[in-house]
Amino acid sequence: MAKMTGAQALLESLKREKVEVMFGISGGALLPIHDVLCDSEIRHILARHEQGAAHMADGYARASGTAGVCMATSGPGATNIVTGLANAYLDSSPVIALTGQVPTYSANTSYMIGRDAFQEADIIGITTPITKYNVQVKHASEIPNAVKSAFYIATTGRPGPALVDLPKDTQTVKAEMDFSDNVQIRGYKPNTDPHPLQIKKAVNLLLNAERPMVLAGGGVNLSGASPELLQIAELLMMPVATTFMGKSCFPENHPLSMGNIGMHGTMLANKMILEADVLLAVGTRFQDRSTGTLNGFCPDAKIIHIDVDAAEIGKNVDVEVPIVGDAKPTLTMINQRLVKKVKKQKNGPWVKQVQAAKEKYLSELDLGSGDLTSPKLLKELRRLLPEQAIIATEVGQNQMWAALHFQTIKPRTFISSGGLGTMGFGFPAAIGAKVACPECPVVDIAGDGSFRMTEQELGTSVTEDIPVIVIVLNNSMLGMVAQWQRLFYQKRYAAVKLGNVPDFAKLAQAYGAEGVHIESLTEFSAVIKNALKTEVTTVIDVPISPDDDVFPMVPPGKGLKDTVGGL
Amino acid sequence: MDQKYVHIISTIVEHKPGVLYTVSNLFRRRGFNIDSISVGSTEESGIARMTIMVTGDNRTIEQVIKQLNKLIDVLKVTRLDPENIVTRELALIKVTATSTKARSDIINYADIFRARVVDVCTESLMMEITGTSDKIDAFITLMKPFGVKEVARTGITSLSRGPKSVKIDE
Numbered sequence: 001m002a003k004m005t006g007a008q009a010l011l012e013s014l015k016r017e018k019v020e021v022m023f024g025i026s027g028g029a030l031l032p033i034h035d036v037l038c039d040s041e042i043r044h045i046l047a048r049h050e051q052g053a054a055h056m057a058d059g060y061a062r063a064s065g066t067a068g069v070c071m072a073t074s075g076p077g078a079t080n081i082v083t084g085l086a087n088a089y090l091d092s093s094p095v096i097a098l099t100g101q102v103p104t105y106s107a108n109t110s111y112m113i114g115r116d117a118f119q120e121a122d123i124i125g126i127t128t129p130i131t132k133y134n135v136q137v138k139h140a141s142e143i144p145n146a147v148k149s150a151f152y153i154a155t156t157g158r159p160g161p162a163l164v165d166l167p168k169d170t171q172t173v174k175a176e177m178d179f180s181d182n183v184q185i186r187g188y189k190p191n192t193d194p195h196p197l198q199i200k201k202a203v204n205l206l207l208n209a210e211r212p213m214v215l216a217g218g219g220v221n222l223s224g225a226s227p228e229l230l231q232i233a234e235l236l237m238m239p240v241a242t243t244f245m246g247k248s249c250f251p252e253n254h255p256l257s258m259g260n261i262g263m264h265g266t267m268l269a270n271k272m273i274l275e276a277d278v279l280l281a282v283g284t285r286f287q288d289r290s291t292g293t294l295n296g297f298c299p300d301a302k303i304i305h306i307d308v309d310a311a312e313i314g315k316n317v318d319v320e321v322p323i324v325g326d327a328k329p330t331l332t333m334i335n336q337r338l339v340k341k342v343k344k345q346k347n348g349p350w351v352k353q354v355q356a357a358k359e360k361y362l363s364e365l366d367l368g369s370g371d372l373t374s375p376k377l378l379k380e381l382r383r384l385l386p387e388q389a390i391i392a393t394e395v396g397q398n399q400m401w402a403a404l405h406f407q408t409i410k411p412r413t414f415i416s417s418g419g420l421g422t423m424g425f426g427f428p429a430a431i432g433a434k435v436a437c438p439e440c441p442v443v444d445i446a447g448d449g450s451f452r453m454t455e456q457e458l459g460t461s462v463t464e465d466i467p468v469i470v471i472v473l474n475n476s477m478l479g480m481v482a483q484w485q486r487l488f489y490q491k492r493y494a495a496v497k498l499g500n501v502p503d504f505a506k507l508a509q510a511y512g513a514e515g516v517h518i519e520s521l522t523e524f525s526a527v528i529k530n531a532l533k534t535e536v537t538t539v540i541d542v543p544i545s546p547d548d549d550v551f552p553m554v555p556p557g558k559g560l561k562d563t564v565g566g567l
Numbered sequence: 568m569d570q571k572y573v574h575i576i577s578t579i580v581e582h583k584p585g586v587l588y589t590v591s592n593l594f595r596r597r598g599f600n601i602d603s604i605s606v607g608s609t610e611e612s613g614i615a616r617m618t619i620m621v622t623g624d625n626r627t628i629e630q631v632i633k634q635l636n637k638l639i640d641v642l643k644v645t646r647l648d649p650e651n652i653v654t655r656e657l658a659l660i661k662v663t664a665t666s667t668k669a670r671s672d673i674i675n676y677a678d679i680f681r682a683r684v685v686d687v688c689t690e691s692l693m694m695e696i697t698g699t700s701d702k703i704d705a706f707i708t709l710m711k712p713f714g715v716k717e718v719a720r721t722g723i724t725s726l727s728r729g730p731k732s733v734k735i736d737e
Binding site for chain 1: 629630642735
């Protein structure tokens, strides 16, 4: 036990959680914490907007596999991180938010919280549906346990964001602090080990399958189960499709890789998954964007569903073998049984069928007409970047092109807002990822619409010396919405034309970053090579046609079998 | 579509501010309807029991239970077997009773239903009745011709029969 202020206890708790960096913006209700931060080894990265800070923490978490921390003051500071928390919640990302709050009491009104004080917002009430855990500290002595609980809950089981609300007086009061390690939470006991009987059932099903296939989701990335996934795929010669959140968990240059399924999945994955007789689904929640209409989704397949969150099993699809467990230990146990029972398999008829389909798919792949199309640029980008380079994306056409045409090889190298679809996520997330992995090049694939939403973080990138590359696929449009208006609303374009402002190259230069406008793939390559060498934040403005569509596509209200290459 | 039934879910929760909000908000957000909910303390301090009545098909109820289990402040969720529980609800019913005839009729009915008169004045009577929801429904129907002025019902609370009890840490 040690006597110290709440603010000191907070920093000590963060240190014990091995926090090295946090992203945030200061404010009145955080002053005591920032005062202590002056003497701390923890790096505070000053964002330009709290939403940016939350996304940076999220990008940091996704790239590093550990919790990312953001901090915001009371009231508007706290409400500005709400989008970031909702985003982290839907993508199961361990983001810890620390928020200042008005004091619990003050000298002239015995009680302050709940009286609509200056910059007071009920952030606990607001974030309850979008956090895995939130807590308001009522006394300084509660801080160590609150922080410990938040980290433990956010990072174990199915990860998710947690918020600790810190009234200003709890930051200044001195109290005896208990930093003991055991955290006791009666209502939280994540179950990560699968039931052996279910493993046995799954193995039997897999061994008797003629056309087995894997559907790997974000849970594989979160669990770090890529090596186990590779092993099981190769043992049984199973083709692997990924969901959007699963992208990068299986090397896409592997012969068994089918790419993504879903609304903008590859034609290959969307068609082949319908042929499967056994589907091994790992760490996916069968979201509508992945499955299309459920009627007709994998009609012949018996589904083995592995998920650490019991509530996901049976939520959207009926399954043959439910397995509640973390992807890594579960696949390990399945592999141990399989290794004893199967010899290294040769290419059977199913694999041959898949390979033939893949060759056909690759030969028919449409990269668009003209020299400078988004798919061609993304292929070129892959060629220029090392395998471990991290790609972040914004949301919309840029995101779907990146998912389709940028081949990921290493796990955790594709960071994108899958569940919430948050425009403006990619750039701050790229900054967070760069902080987590300073040795890796980090590139944000952006659209002009999304980049406009958080472009002010150029200030953070430059002043904090966190160099990232932003590629703005610029059609002066909210491109995905325009695509839907073109295809399904008789080209009646409304509220999508952004105009050709600002000049993104000049905007970057105004922030002290490198800003370049390019007109050809050759120029593009030269700029990328230079940016990789100089390690300076670089914004590349790429003009693309406002008429370009993302294909393949599953039209809204249709199933995977209705995937079309163009309309 | 599965058949919809009424289910009774007994939930043991941390007795602290915000827990009712957390639980009811989950129902609202996921589109589950609460038929009734009653909350009160239990044999253990710091622990409360919520008895929730919800109508839905089996898939819905399974989701309700799994989602409730995910809440940190929820310690235990049990789906009670309707064949093997004791279920009670309490209601206060205020009935117009201006004539002597009405007054004696009401008291007669109350006796049959084992309701108690808890307040008397010249224009009305207030009755307290405990029992299953069906019994209370029947009594209210019977009172309607006299003029029901106000009804306050608690929602049901339940425990399973027999010596076994729900242990939180199992």
